[in-house]
Amino acid sequence: MQATPETGAGACTSPASWPLATLQARMATALMAGDEAGRQLPEALFAGALPGSEGLRVHRNTVLGAFSNALRLGYPAVERLVGEAFFDRMAVEFARAQPPVAPQLAAWGAAFADYAGHFPGTEMLPYLRELARFDARFDELARRVADEQFAGVELAVDASVTLCFTAGLLVHSSSYPVVALRDAVLADDAAALAAIDATAAEHHIAMWRASAGVMVQPLGSAAARYLRAALGGATGEQALAAALIATAPGQLEYAPGSEADVAAQLQREILRARFVRITTNDNAVTGAGQ
Amino acid sequence: MSQSIVSSPIPARAGIGLRLPHQALVAATRPAAAWFEVHPENYMADAAALAELEQLRAHYPLSLHAVGLSLGSAAGVDAGHVARLRALTQRLAPGLVSDHLSWSQANGHYLPDLLPLPYTAEALDIVCRNVAQVQEALGRQLLIENPSTYLCYAAATLSEAEFVAALVRRTGCGVLLDINNIFVSACNQRRDARSVLDHWCQTLDRHSVGELHLAGHALVATSGGEQLRIDDHGDRVCAEVWSLYENAVAHFGILPTLLEWDTRLPDFAVLQDEARHAQQRLNAHAHTAAERDPVERDPAERGPGARAHAGYA
Numbered sequence: 001m002q003a004t005p006e007t008g009a010g011a012c013t014s015p016a017s018w019p020l021a022t023l024q025a026r027m028a029t030a031l032m033a034g035d036e037a038g039r040q041l042p043e044a045l046f047a048g049a050l051p052g053s054e055g056l057r058v059h060r061n062t063v064l065g066a067f068s069n070a071l072r073l074g075y076p077a078v079e080r081l082v083g084e085a086f087f088d089r090m091a092v093e094f095a096r097a098q099p100p101v102a103p104q105l106a107a108w109g110a111a112f113a114d115y116a117g118h119f120p121g122t123e124m125l126p127y128l129r130e131l132a133r134f135d136a137r138f139d140e141l142a143r144r145v146a147d148e149q150f151a152g153v154e155l156a157v158d159a160s161v162t163l164c165f166t167a168g169l170l171v172h173s174s175s176y177p178v179v180a181l182r183d184a185v186l187a188d189d190a191a192a193l194a195a196i197d198a199t200a201a202e203h204h205i206a207m208w209r210a211s212a213g214v215m216v217q218p219l220g221s222a223a224a225r226y227l228r229a230a231l232g233g234a235t236g237e238q239a240l241a242a243a244l245i246a247t248a249p250g251q252l253e254y255a256p257g258s259e260a261d262v263a264a265q266l267q268r269e270i271l272r273a274r275f276v277r278i279t280t281n282d283n284a285v286t287g288a289g290q
Numbered sequence: 291m292s293q294s295i296v297s298s299p300i301p302a303r304a305g306i307g308l309r310l311p312h313q314a315l316v317a318a319t320r321p322a323a324a325w326f327e328v329h330p331e332n333y334m335a336d337a338a339a340l341a342e343l344e345q346l347r348a349h350y351p352l353s354l355h356a357v358g359l360s361l362g363s364a365a366g367v368d369a370g371h372v373a374r375l376r377a378l379t380q381r382l383a384p385g386l387v388s389d390h391l392s393w394s395q396a397n398g399h400y401l402p403d404l405l406p407l408p409y410t411a412e413a414l415d416i417v418c419r420n421v422a423q424v425q426e427a428l429g430r431q432l433l434i435e436n437p438s439t440y441l442c443y444a445a446a447t448l449s450e451a452e453f454v455a456a457l458v459r460r461t462g463c464g465v466l467l468d469i470n471n472i473f474v475s476a477c478n479q480r481r482d483a484r485s486v487l488d489h490w491c492q493t494l495d496r497h498s499v500g501e502l503h504l505a506g507h508a509l510v511a512t513s514g515g516e517q518l519r520i521d522d523h524g525d526r527v528c529a530e531v532w533s534l535y536e537n538a539v540a541h542f543g544i545l546p547t548l549l550e551w552d553t554r555l556p557d558f559a560v561l562q563d564e565a566r567h568a569q570q571r572l573n574a575h576a577h578t579a580a581e582r583d584p585v586e587r588d589p590a591e592r593g594p595g596a597r598a599h600a601g602y603a
Binding site for chain 1: 331332334335336337338339341357358360362363364365368370371374393394396397398399400401402403405406407408410412413416439440441442443444445446478479480481512513514516518520
């Protein structure tokens with residue numbers, strides 16, 4: 001059996017003769033350690049003009065700073081809300097708990113929203129996790145290519161009408177008004193932030209990537225159910241049935257009053273939306289999405 | 291589309307490191323620049339940025355300067371990352387592809403830094419194996435850059451230049467010589483930077499060098515009050531590095547030279563200005579060389595990048 005860096009012969013020998021695998025394992029551990037004792041490596045390992053601990057400090061600052069910067073790019077509203085220093089603390093602790101396994105850091109950190117939402121000191125911000133989830137969605141969409149051709153899911157409403165959705169369209173649901181929260185935080189608008197009713201209630205948003213950037217549109221519950229079903233591969237009848245499902249008593253959800261209400265909501269929020277194009281079987285194109 | 295893009299050799303002129311905050315401006319205005327270099331890792335999870343870069347690629351020669359191959363990892367290179375880099379090289383057809391003489395993967399995790407290697411026979415074997423594997427996968431030559439160092443290992447038996455020269459001989463890779471890194475490392479080890487550069491000049495096959503890098507750095511104090519230079523790419527190139535660069539050009543010849551700037555990113559015009567300073571020095575050397583040796587061959591044909599498409603072996 002091949003010896004591991006921690007159990008192999010190198011672990012018992014002089015630091016200066018550690019195999020490279022041992023050196024790299026020990027240094028990686030020291031760079032990520034949160035406690036002072038764990039950060040130390042034997043000075044006998046080094047021979048430079050400066051103490052090895054100074055060089056390690058430079059590398060540790062670079063590594064941890066890069067982690068913070070990577071997450072900062074993906075979670076700008078979270079950083080603005082909690083402040084740079086607190087954000088860095090969360091980011092570094094998250095990196096220690098769930099370090100990346102690959103160099104493309106933009107794709108790392110999806111679990112940061114849950115981590116931030118439970119981080120000690122954030123108890124006064126019950127909506128932080130939801131805001132972080134929305135930040136992450138926003139960032140994910142921003143890194144997609146805009147679709148101007150409505151090349152996403154198609155839904156046959158009936159024999160003659162088809163809805164063509166923009167590629168990458170998604171429905172984001174949250175228990176807080178994250179659009180208003182994010183806008184206020186990023187605008188540094190304390191008055192607007194204070195005026196938001198941040199009690200838990202269900203909110204739905206259609207999100208897509210246009211050439212102008214990431215677009216968001218609030219959706220009612222019925223429209224969200226319809227769109228989610230459509231994007232999930234439902235037929236037109238199934239999507240309509242999903243929209244008409246009655247709300248169970250006690251659920252935090254907008255309850256449509258009647259089929260007419262649902263139809264009006266779908267007309268207003270789906271058929272006239274900029275993320276959809278309506279085609280008919282004679283190839284005519286209608287709708288606000290064109 | 292991507293299939294129609296033909297690889298353009300990187301000209302022996304001063305190019306600019308293109309960073310994402312400048313990319314939209316560059317795409318919209320197409321400013322004067324001899325060529326651009328980008329970090330491929332920034333495009334591996336950003337389809338929007340990649341699509342924009344692909345459009346730029348039609349107008350500028352492009353070099354890919356990787357930071358994540360971890361060529362010094364004892365555990366070997368990440369096949370998934372190599373595959374992603376291969377896909378990008380096929381899509382963008384860069385004139386040069388490079389990465390660093392460093393490691394950044396251990397314990398199954400990625401550390402976003404260029405961590406130093408001990409220059410030993412064991413490390414040389416490992417880096418040679420990894421470089422050969424990447425070159426085989428990409429089907430082209432890699433340029434390997436000397437990193438800035440803040441540590442020296444007691445186990446080292448070779449100088450950095452000797453290590454790189456051996457790597458070149460054994461793998462057929464080329465060298466991306468970072469002049470700022472030579473200066474930063476020399477100062478941090480309390481050595482004379484000119485002497486260190488002279489050692490590089492004496493040790494390397496001059497034709498193995500395919501690109502030069504220039505950047506600014508920061509001067510800080512250690513906890514013990516000593517001076518430490520940090521390669522943060524956050525300032526203009528300092529006078530000492532410009533002087534070293536002139537010496538390097540005098541020895542290695544006129545080569546593609548890149549201005550890097552990563553932290554405290556200024557307006558793009560500042561980067562263009564720095565590139566102009568480098569170009570002036572290249573022009574001055576060309577003038578001097580032409581007077582001394584009027585039949586000297588076209589400098590654009592120099593360096594391993596010129597033979598990158600003819601095979602690296």
